[in-house]
Amino acid sequence: MLAELHVHIEGTLEPELIFALAERNRVSLPYADLDELRSRYEFTDLQSFLDLYYANMQVLRTAEDFTDLAKAYLRRAAQAGVTRAEFFFDPQAHTSRGVPLAEVVEGLAEAVAAGRREFGVDAAMIASVVRDRPVHEAEEVFGELLRLSAPIIGLGLDSAEVGYPPSLFEDVFARARAEGLHAVAHAGEEGPPEYVWQALDLLGAERIDHGIRSLEDPLLVARLVDEQIPLTVCPLSNVRLRVVDSLERHPLPRMLEAGLLVTVNSDDPAYFGGYVDDTFAALRDRLGLTDAQRETLARNSIAASFG
């Protein structure tokens, strides 16, 4: 059993599907062909990735597009051995360009149902606040999710981290928790340990997405260990976004040794060079991850899941 707890469904949009959806929706792309698109997949930091990620989403327009996207991910996740998938989606990335929220939610919900039926994956959705957009917009879109009775299990926080602290989103997370939703937040990816403290203390985050910079703060590590707060770590993402120098130097083994409840995830697999099975294989081959460590990580993922 393996749970994937940190994957952005829009980050599973493969180049081939970008071209297929562009044609179906008559969206013109600024790339002549797949090779030209693929040549853009070289990033210097989080923002350089986000620019391409948001640009490529333009091809997602209808419920059917979102169903096709999420079904392709769930099919691939099942192949990777994933039995439970809690995936993020970015409602504001779609509403802000005129796609009705109902199309997004209905399309994804259809894929969740198909995922169980066709691939045997137990999937669930977490709506994520796009933190570099206006706070009031996050609050409005969250209200719309509630009015639609969107089948979400939680609220997340993602996009450009530095300069957009969790403290900005206290109110919307309080509302989400009052509605019985789970709370998670990206923190300590590019941002400082202070943002992890805020995610815990101000947002009530039950899991921290990334959280690798927590290692800079021994008191924070003690808190995370003590409360066994899961950290959903994404090693291939960290390398591609230059948050760590190389896979060989990734702090994952140190995090396990410290007693942190760490899980391994793919983040944006269409952009970062692999799905969760590819990630485990790379950790084994290039970081010397043992079978026992691999089993611990799989066990942690189930313990950290909301399923």
Ligand code: ES4
């Ligand atoms: C993301 Cl790697 C990463 N970090 C923050 N926000 C994101 N949204 C999609 N991928």
Ligand code: ZN
């Ligand atoms: Zn992420």
